[in-house]
Amino acid sequence: MNTTQRSELTGIDLSGSQYTVEQTGSDQNFRPEYEARDVTGETLFSGTYRMYEGKDRFQFVDPDGTEIFTVEAGGTWDIAGDYLLTDSQTGEEIVVLDNDLSLFQDTWRIRDPHDGSLFAEINSRGGAITLGRKILPVGQWIGHKYEISDSDGEPVGSIESGFAIFDEYEITFSDTSSVPVAPIVIGAIVIDGIQGN
Numbered sequence: 001m002n003t004t005q006r007s008e009l010t011g012i013d014l015s016g017s018q019y020t021v022e023q024t025g026s027d028q029n030f031r032p033e034y035e036a037r038d039v040t041g042e043t044l045f046s047g048t049y050r051m052y053e054g055k056d057r058f059q060f061v062d063p064d065g066t067e068i069f070t071v072e073a074g075g076t077w078d079i080a081g082d083y084l085l086t087d088s089q090t091g092e093e094i095v096v097l098d099n100d101l102s103l104f105q106d107t108w109r110i111r112d113p114h115d116g117s118l119f120a121e122i123n124s125r126g127g128a129i130t131l132g133r134k135i136l137p138v139g140q141w142i143g144h145k146y147e148i149s150d151s152d153g154e155p156v157g158s159i160e161s162g163f164a165i166f167d168e169y170e171i172t173f174s175d176t177s178s179v180p181v182a183p184i185v186i187g188a189i190v191i192d193g194i195q196g197n
Contacts, residue, residue, distance in 0.1 A: 010089045011068030012044055014182045017157075019044075021188045022168040034189045049193035056083070058190060071097070071190050083190055084113060085183055095119060095183045097190055106146070108191060110183050118151045120179040122159065122187055146188075150178040159188050167192050 008014075018039040023032050027048055035046040045068060047060035056073040067088045074082035083097040093113040100107055106124040111117060125145045148157035157173035169188050173181065 008180055009069055009087050009094060009182050011062060011066070011087070012182060014038075014044065014185060015176075017173040017176055019171040019185050020168065021171065021185060021192075023192060032193055034193070036185055036189070047189065056194060058186075058193065060186070069094070069186070071186065083194075085186060095180065097183070097187050099191075099194075106191065106195070108187060110180065110187060120151065120156075120184060121149045121153075122146050122184065122191065123149065146191075148173070148179065148184060150175075152178075154178075157184075159184075 016038055020037045020041075022035050022037075024035050024046075025033055027033055031051075032049045033046065034049070036044045038044055043063050045060045045062055047058050050057045050059065058071040059067060060069050060071075062068050069085060069088050071083050071085050074084065083099075085094045085097065086092065087094050096111045096113045096116075098109050098111060106122075108122040109118055110120045110122070112119065123146060125147055144161050146159040147155055148159065150156050156175040156179050157171065159169050159171050161167050161169045169192070171185055171188055173179070
């Protein structure tokens with residue numbers, strides 16, 4: 001079984017090369033809500049960023065409202081740390097997203113939850129923009145760009161947003177054969193939720 005097969009989910013099919021993820025607003029408890037769409041605009045899944053006793057948690061559902069996966073922080077207030085992606089259909093741990101806290105560059109790694117091997121990396125581009133998003137009063141509205149690379153460090157895609165009150169990211173893959181697509185699309189939501197809220 002190869003890397004991409006090992007780290008994909010059973011409840012969704014992300015076999016394309018272009019996706020959009022958007023923060024669509026907030027629920028009645030002011031928790032950020034997100035949606036992922038394919039290139040035709042069809043909603044693939046949606047989710048809410050929640051806090052339970054100081055622990056970050058994302059719960060994602062399909063268009064029918066069935067839970068398909070969760071992402072949960074390994075510890076409380078885990079701004080820099082591990083986030084476990086679990087398939088709700090099988091209970092299987094799919095990947096771990098881990099982050100090193102830095103003012104100048106965001107580096108997120110997508111790893112095997114069992115042996116720690118690297119599947120992919122998501123790196124911010126531009127230290128000034130990264131710093132501005134974190135310290136300016138309206139910094140979270142500044143557009144941002146990330147580069148997706150495979151386990152060998154080869155670029156395979158990008159995640160880009162423009163200036164907006166609610167973040168909307170366009171995710172484009174130039175090569176999907178060597179990286180797990182679904183965890184990267186989900187990772188874009190987790191990154192925005194953790195760093196923007």
